[in-house]
Amino acid sequence: MKEIVAIALNTFKEAIRNRILYFILVFAVILILLSGVLSELTYTDRGKIILSFGFTAINVFAAAIAVFVGVSLVYNELEKRTIYTIVSKPIGRWQFLLGKYFGLLLTVWVNIIIMTLVFLVMIHYYIGMAATDHGGWFTVVGKAIGRAAVTFVWWPAFKETAVIMPVILVTMLEMMMVTAFAVLFSSFSTPVLSMMFTVMLFVAGRLNEDITRFCVTLYDRALAAALEKHTSIDAQLSPAYHFADWAAHITPNLGAFHKVVEQAVFEQKVTLWPWSIAYGFLYTIAVLALAIMIFQRRNFK
Amino acid sequence: MAVIETQGLSKVYVRDVIDTEYGRLRIRLTGRKTVALDNLNLDVNKGEIFGLLGPNGAGKTTTIKILMGIHFASSGTAKIMGKPLGDRAVKSRIGFLPENPYFYDYLKGWEFLDFYGQLYGIDKRKRRAKVEELLALVGLTHAANIPLRGYSKGMNQRIGLAQALMNDPDIVFLDEPQSGLDPLGRKEVRDLILGLRKQGKTVFFSSHILSDAEMICDRVAILFKGKLRSVGRLSELLSSSVTEWEIVLRDVDERFINRWRDRLERVVESEGEWWLISKSQDLTDAIIDAATRDGGKLSALTPRRQSLEDYFISEVKGS
Ligand SMILES: Nc1ncnc2c1ncn2[C@@H]1O[C@H](COP(=O)(O)OP(=O)(O)OP(=O)(O)O)[C@@H](O)[C@H]1O
Numbered sequence: 001m002k003e004i005v006a007i008a009l010n011t012f013k014e015a016i017r018n019r020i021l022y023f024i025l026v027f028a029v030i031l032i033l034l035s036g037v038l039s040e041l042t043y044t045d046r047g048k049i050i051l052s053f054g055f056t057a058i059n060v061f062a063a064a065i066a067v068f069v070g071v072s073l074v075y076n077e078l079e080k081r082t083i084y085t086i087v088s089k090p091i092g093r094w095q096f097l098l099g100k101y102f103g104l105l106l107t108v109w110v111n112i113i114i115m116t117l118v119f120l121v122m123i124h125y126y127i128g129m130a131a132t133d134h135g136g137w138f139t140v141v142g143k144a145i146g147r148a149a150v151t152f153v154w155w156p157a158f159k160e161t162a163v164i165m166p167v168i169l170v171t172m173l174e175m176m177m178v179t180a181f182a183v184l185f186s187s188f189s190t191p192v193l194s195m196m197f198t199v200m201l202f203v204a205g206r207l208n209e210d211i212t213r214f215c216v217t218l219y220d221r222a223l224a225a226a227l228e229k230h231t232s233i234d235a236q237l238s239p240a241y242h243f244a245d246w247a248a249h250i251t252p253n254l255g256a257f258h259k260v261v262e263q264a265v266f267e268q269k270v271t272l273w274p275w276s277i278a279y280g281f282l283y284t285i286a287v288l289a290l291a292i293m294i295f296q297r298r299n300f301k
Numbered sequence: 302m303a304v305i306e307t308q309g310l311s312k313v314y315v316r317d318v319i320d321t322e323y324g325r326l327r328i329r330l331t332g333r334k335t336v337a338l339d340n341l342n343l344d345v346n347k348g349e350i351f352g353l354l355g356p357n358g359a360g361k362t363t364t365i366k367i368l369m370g371i372h373f374a375s376s377g378t379a380k381i382m383g384k385p386l387g388d389r390a391v392k393s394r395i396g397f398l399p400e401n402p403y404f405y406d407y408l409k410g411w412e413f414l415d416f417y418g419q420l421y422g423i424d425k426r427k428r429r430a431k432v433e434e435l436l437a438l439v440g441l442t443h444a445a446n447i448p449l450r451g452y453s454k455g456m457n458q459r460i461g462l463a464q465a466l467m468n469d470p471d472i473v474f475l476d477e478p479q480s481g482l483d484p485l486g487r488k489e490v491r492d493l494i495l496g497l498r499k500q501g502k503t504v505f506f507s508s509h510i511l512s513d514a515e516m517i518c519d520r521v522a523i524l525f526k527g528k529l530r531s532v533g534r535l536s537e538l539l540s541s542s543v544t545e546w547e548i549v550l551r552d553v554d555e556r557f558i559n560r561w562r563d564r565l566e567r568v569v570e571s572e573g574e575w576w577l578i579s580k581s582q583d584l585t586d587a588i589i590d591a592a593t594r595d596g597g598k599l600s601a602l603t604p605r606r607q608s609l610e611d612y613f614i615s616e617v618k619g620s
């Protein structure tokens with residue numbers, strides 16, 4: 001356990017000394033701040049627009065960090081042969097891989113937290129400015145920072161921002177899965193391929209429920225045809241169905257995030273389904289187990 | 302007692318023969334095999350300095366990589382301290398310096414050693430002291446706060462040596478520890494290795510710098526094209542190959558010398574001394590006997606051994 005922590009902290013150190021991270025983070029912060037300014041141009045539902053934009057920005061940039069920082073993490077160790085001395089130390093390869101995973105996850109989570117704090121300050125700034133006697137720009141910013149900090153600790157402190165932290169929590173869970181994929185691909189392929197695979201899975205994960213729905217449609221159609229022609233249903237199932245069915249099962253279901261955001265924006269409440277949380281954990285464990293299995297018997301360069 | 306044993310250790314690398322891309326189409330065919338290591342049987346004893354020697358591509362690094370668990374052997378087995386490879390307890394008792402090592406270049410010198418100390422589960426206070434001690438040992442105290450990115454090749458090699466000693470190991474594996482070092486640095490490494498032996502540690506190192514190996518090794522193994530050519534004490538490998546004796550005589554006259562002249566390799570007179578080169582032990586003994594009987598004096602007798610380099614070349618050529 002101590003070894004995993006040591007490797008995770010070293011990985012975190014590596015990540016935060018990597019320029020690409022700051023590049024992504026600065027870009028994300030600018031975009032979040034910009035969303036507030038842009039929302040002024042719209043007449044209706046200003047709050048909804050800021051919320052959904054902010055959630056999406058945080059989610060996409062967190063995934064970008066997981067992908068850009070994550071895919072080269074394990075690969076670099078092999079390419080630069082830093083792994084040689086690590087392997088000779090009294091730690092297992094699986095501990096090394098888990099250390100890498102947790103270090104990356106820590107990096108992603110810390111960045112989510114930074115983005116969220118910026119997001120909260122911005123929202124409280126706009127709420128403050130909306131008041132008629134706001135007491136000047138300086139006071140509003142000061143109050144916004146204070147309120148953001150309070151919201152971060154006690155989520156339902158203000159009713160306008162009560163939904164934010166639960167959604168962020170779901171984002172963090174989702175990133176747990178995305179990060180596991182980045183580490184899995186990185187453990188056996190090149191950064192460019194890993195990046196493609198991870199992005200593809202991220203997108204497929206978002207579409208997972210649509211794929212499932214598509215499967216159901218195809219199945220219904222096949223069933224109707226089978227009844228009409230008095231054949232077995234298997235004969236009527238097209239290859240497209242089998243492929244979609246397979247894809248729906250293998251890709252992660254990242255739909256929970258979408259549902260939660262929708263609920264948060266339109267109903268101002270968030271329900272955390274225990275089943276979704278358990279699913280996230282189980283899926284992550286399965287992906288990491290696969291990564292370890294591959295990594296355990298690998299010859300290094 | 303053997304602390305490192307290998308039995309029939311072999312490694313076959315399979316390489317890509319064709320690996321081309323035509324636009325989106327990638328054709329890849331793996332096939333050509335390299336036998337990097339062929340049925341290696343070795344025993345390294347506790348407390349000795351063991352040199353694994355051989356020309357480029359002989360399989361030295363491959364052997365060490367297998368022992369360190371970086372590569373898996375194609376066949377055969379190996380044991381370190383009587384345990385199969387990969388044993389955790391054993392790993393905590395060994396140190397390893399890879400060939401042309403490369404480390405986490407975003408870490409400062411002390412941070413790097415400290416991190417490796419953590420992997421050995423050494424507690425914080427001990428780690429501090431050990432890091433300081435090792436930085437001093439390898440002469441990098443001044444560079445403790447410089448990120449490894451800014452290290453020169455030799456400094457990198459030195460920090461690599463330091464990390465190999467972080468856990469005060471019983472066995473140290475060094476793959477070409479002297480590469481990238483200047484003459485002074487090479488002497489320092491020799492002294493360091495001798496110092497390790499003095500502490501009762503076993504040192505297993507590979508090299509192709511034979512003069513260095515000759516100076517410090519208790520035993521050597523010579524690898525060539527993946528096969529073990531010979532193994533043994535330097536004195537055993539080379540003593541049978543004493544090729545000539547240099548005899549220096551004083552107080553003998555030319556008539557005495559002329560009696561042996563045509564059986565000698567070379568005869569040189571200089572400042573009242575006769576330098577004779579003899580090619581056989583018997584002749585050497587006979588000359589010394591006769592000379593002392595005639596009232597001459599033996600100033601010096603030097604058996605000229607074949608150097609490790611001569612031996613190495615003859616071994617490698619003979620295959
Ligand atoms: N990863 C690899 N893939 C394919 N072939 C390899 C690989 N590593 C080594 N070889 C081949 O195995 C043989 C032995 O290589 P090895 O690195 O063990 O030699 P060495 O004795 O350490 O040489 P050097 O003195 O140059 O370091 C060489 O023919 C080399 O080409």
Ligand SMILES: [Mg+2]
Pocket residue numbers: 361362363400476
């Ligand atoms: Mg080598």
